Amino acid sequence: MKKAEPLAAVTKHPTVRDVAKSANVGASTVSRFLRGLTVRRQAAGRIQAAIRDLGYTPNETARSLRGGQSRTIGIVLPKVSNTFFSAATQMMEEEARRHGWSVILLTHQDRMEQQQEHLLTLRRFRADGVLLVAAPGSKMEDIRAILPGVPVVAFDSFLSPEIDSVLLRNREAARIATEHLLSHGYERITCVGGKPEVYSIRERIAGYTDAVSAAHARPELIVAADYEQLRYMLGAAVRSKKRPGAILSLSDFATLHTLTTFDEVGVPRDQCIPLIGFDDFPYAALVDPPLTVIRQPVEKMARYALSALFRRIKGDEQEEIQEISLPGELVLRRSCGCA
Amino acid sequence: MKKAEPLAAVTKHPTVRDVAKSANVGASTVSRFLRGLTVRRQAAGRIQAAIRDLGYTPNETARSLRGGQSRTIGIVLPKVSNTFFSAATQMMEEEARRHGWSVILLTHQDRMEQQQEHLLTLRRFRADGVLLVAAPGSKMEDIRAILPGVPVVAFDSFLSPEIDSVLLRNREAARIATEHLLSHGYERITCVGGKPEVYSIRERIAGYTDAVSAAHARPELIVAADYEQLRYMLGAAVRSKKRPGAILSLSDFATLHTLTTFDEVGVPRDQCIPLIGFDDFPYAALVDPPLTVIRQPVEKMARYALSALFRRIKGDEQEEIQEISLPGELVLRRSCGCA
DNA sequence: CTGTTAGCGCGTTCAA
DNA sequence: TTGAACGCGCTAACAG
Numbered sequence: 234m235k236k237a238e239p240l241a242a243v244t245k246h247p248t249v250r251d252v253a254k255s256a257n258v259g260a261s262t263v264s265r266f267l268r269g270l271t272v273r274r275q276a277a278g279r280i281q282a283a284i285r286d287l288g289y290t291p292n293e294t295a296r297s298l299r300g301g302q303s304r305t306i307g308i309v310l311p312k313v314s315n316t317f318f319s320a321a322t323q324m325m326e327e328e329a330r331r332h333g334w335s336v337i338l339l340t341h342q343d344r345m346e347q348q349q350e351h352l353l354t355l356r357r358f359r360a361d362g363v364l365l366v367a368a369p370g371s372k373m374e375d376i377r378a379i380l381p382g383v384p385v386v387a388f389d390s391f392l393s394p395e396i397d398s399v400l401l402r403n404r405e406a407a408r409i410a411t412e413h414l415l416s417h418g419y420e421r422i423t424c425v426g427g428k429p430e431v432y433s434i435r436e437r438i439a440g441y442t443d444a445v446s447a448a449h450a451r452p453e454l455i456v457a458a459d460y461e462q463l464r465y466m467l468g469a470a471v472r473s474k475k476r477p478g479a480i481l482s483l484s485d486f487a488t489l490h491t492l493t494t495f496d497e498v499g500v501p502r503d504q505c506i507p508l509i510g511f512d513d514f515p516y517a518a519l520v521d522p523p524l525t526v527i528r529q530p531v532e533k534m535a536r537y538a539l540s541a542l543f544r545r546i547k548g549d550e551q552e553e554i555q556e557i558s559l560p561g562e563l564v565l566r567r568s569c570g571c572a
Numbered sequence: 573m574k575k576a577e578p579l580a581a582v583t584k585h586p587t588v589r590d591v592a593k594s595a596n597v598g599a600s601t602v603s604r605f606l607r608g609l610t611v612r613r614q615a616a617g618r619i620q621a622a623i624r625d626l627g628y629t630p631n632e633t634a635r636s637l638r639g640g641q642s643r644t645i646g647i648v649l650p651k652v653s654n655t656f657f658s659a660a661t662q663m664m665e666e667e668a669r670r671h672g673w674s675v676i677l678l679t680h681q682d683r684m685e686q687q688q689e690h691l692l693t694l695r696r697f698r699a700d701g702v703l704l705v706a707a708p709g710s711k712m713e714d715i716r717a718i719l720p721g722v723p724v725v726a727f728d729s730f731l732s733p734e735i736d737s738v739l740l741r742n743r744e745a746a747r748i749a750t751e752h753l754l755s756h757g758y759e760r761i762t763c764v765g766g767k768p769e770v771y772s773i774r775e776r777i778a779g780y781t782d783a784v785s786a787a788h789a790r791p792e793l794i795v796a797a798d799y800e801q802l803r804y805m806l807g808a809a810v811r812s813k814k815r816p817g818a819i820l821s822l823s824d825f826a827t828l829h830t831l832t833t834f835d836e837v838g839v840p841r842d843q844c845i846p847l848i849g850f851d852d853f854p855y856a857a858l859v860d861p862p863l864t865v866i867r868q869p870v871e872k873m874a875r876y877a878l879s880a881l882f883r884r885i886k887g888d889e890q891e892e893i894q895e896i897s898l899p900g901e902l903v904l905r906r907s908c909g910c911a
Numbered sequence: 912c913t914g915t916t917a918g919c920g921c922g923t924t925c926a927a
Numbered sequence: 928t929t930g931a932a933c934g935c936g937c938t939a940a941c942a943g
Contacts, residue, residue, distance in 0.1 A: 296922080636937095
């Protein structure tokens with residue numbers, strides 16, 4: 234015996250069956266209508282009315298269970314509090330929405346265990362695809378172990394030749410930036426950055442080394458995972474007799490702490506050590522001196538990554554693996570010594 | 573007749589039933605085990621082994637359908653490409669994860685229609701709760717129409733006294749900042765900002781007006797929704813004879829474009845118009861001059877918002893509505909004229 | 912403590 | 928074209 238619950242009706246969601254009853258048709262007819270299949274004129278009208286009256290919304294959860302697709306993708310990245318990632322996230326979310334998909338966002342702080350935990354979450358939610366900025370140490374097998382058969386696209390990172398990836402040409406970009414500094418005639422060009430375990434950072438270091446070696450100079454690296462150590466090391470270098478003649482900073486994080494170190498050490502801004510940094514964040518042009526930077530084509534990268542992912546989701550299983558790598562743009566301002 | 577699909581087994585997820593069969597128990601026993609309920613010792617061992625061997629993961633979709641809870645909350649905000657929101661998002665995601673919940677992130681660009689669309693998405697996914705930075709023009713009824721009975725907490729915005737909200741004391745903060753500028757003896761203090769339709773911006777304008785009026789001065793507002801217009805108006809003001817004596821900038825966006833305008837107009841940095849801005853972004857201390865700002869307690873705000881939301885989700889229906897408003901912190905640097 | 916049974920809301924047969 | 932019946936994977940209720 235059913236209880237009559239007129240009040241609960243507000244909270245309780247109407248189902249296809251409710252709509253069907255109210256429109257005097259079968260449940261499947263409603264389902265057909267919802268998916269745009271042919272339905273008798275009259276029926277269509279009554280169904281539409283019923284949907285409106287009852288305030289019906291299809292239950293995506295039930296759809297997922299039935300259809301095996303969750304219409305949801307996962308985005309897994311280190312953090313969102315950084316120009317490059319926040320812009321990328323923004324674009325991806327919009328693009329996914331345009332395709333009619335929802336996004337679950339998860340951040341792993343470059344910690345492998347957290348990443349694995351997140352992938353498990355995505356598996357439990359049966360996400361249809363994953364955009365992954367891999368944490369250092371991630372191996373293809375670890376990911377496949379958790380998400381067998383789920384389309385994965387690597388973003389700003391590289392996992393294996395077996396999966397699509399979208400990247401900046403990190404090595405080339407770093408080389409070009411370094412060459413630019415060399416062209417100014419600086420000596421003792423130093424490379425500053427955090428987390429050398431991270432793929433893109435490693436590549437940038439390689440590009441830097443390429444250029445410096447080609448000029449028969451010695452690479453000088455200052456890398457540290459946490460910023461306190463970074464500042465300490467950099468501060469020592471700046472105060473030393475062999476102070477760096479110019480700096481290549483590998484991330485906006487590193488740039489931030491490099492400039493902060495200058496302040497701490499008391500380097501006057503007009504005698505600032507020449508510098509080129511990665512990522513063109515909003516305030517790059519407003520810092521003193523205005524920063525010369527490598528700009529990443531975030532928008533393009535995000536769009537490519539998403540379309541690659543959707544291609545896989547839509548089932549082009551056999552299609553060739555894509556490794557898209559885009560060039561960075563050297564945005565000249567004053568910090569490198571130009572103008 | 574079933575087809576034998578040994579290959580598909582890799583992709584096909586095992587179910588409770590598979591585990592049950594493999595462990596020689598009933599499906600519900602497996603379910604009980606999974607939820608930590610009492611199970612016979614031997615059975616437990618066999619189930620655990622079966623889970624491991626088969627690589628079983630509970631299907632969260634099916635759980636949702638069954639239990640009516642999706643273990644998912646929605647975060648709906650204007651954008652993520654801004655210090656305050658990206659930091660808040662980060663904290664919220666972590667906090668939600670700690671509670672064992674997933675997050676669906678949606679951005680509405682301060683556009684009401686997009687917000688409504690997003691709320692519909694969350695309804696379709698049967699999100700258990702929503703953290704909302706309301707788009708201008710949002711009315712309580714519009715939200716309740718889409719999400720009747722779903723817990724909603726307003727963040728950095730105010731919707732109605734009927735729902736919990738977590739906010740900066742915007743009005744107070746703006747007043748304090750303005751009073752600080754007044755204490756330096758500046759005249760013609762001008763308030764610069766975008767989107768006066770946005771709740772928090774309106775409040776800040778009110779606080780500014782309070783302080784200026786109390787000092788028997790005339791409020792001077794430069795507000796514009798898009799940055800080109802903002803720069804144009806501000807540029808004109810700066811060039812005019814009655815150039816602003818100091819500026820209160822209502823968002824980091826506004827601060828960015830204010831400084832850019834100074835550059836465009838050719839105001840030398842050492843004769844910069846005194847300025848206080850909202851939000852302490854990473855580079856605030858590195859701009860020339862270092863920026864005096866109002867810092868929002870993002871972390872606290874995010875935590876409060878989430879715990880309020882979970883309180884509702886866990887069912888404290890009747891509990892009193894909370895309107896948490898936290899003070900901002902005036903971080904003194906040089907741009908206001910101090911030091 | 913356990914297994915069996917039923918149903919969450921939907922889409923997909925299949926016979927009418 | 929349509930409606931009735933089944934099952935997606937899980938858990939709550941029930942009888943053992």
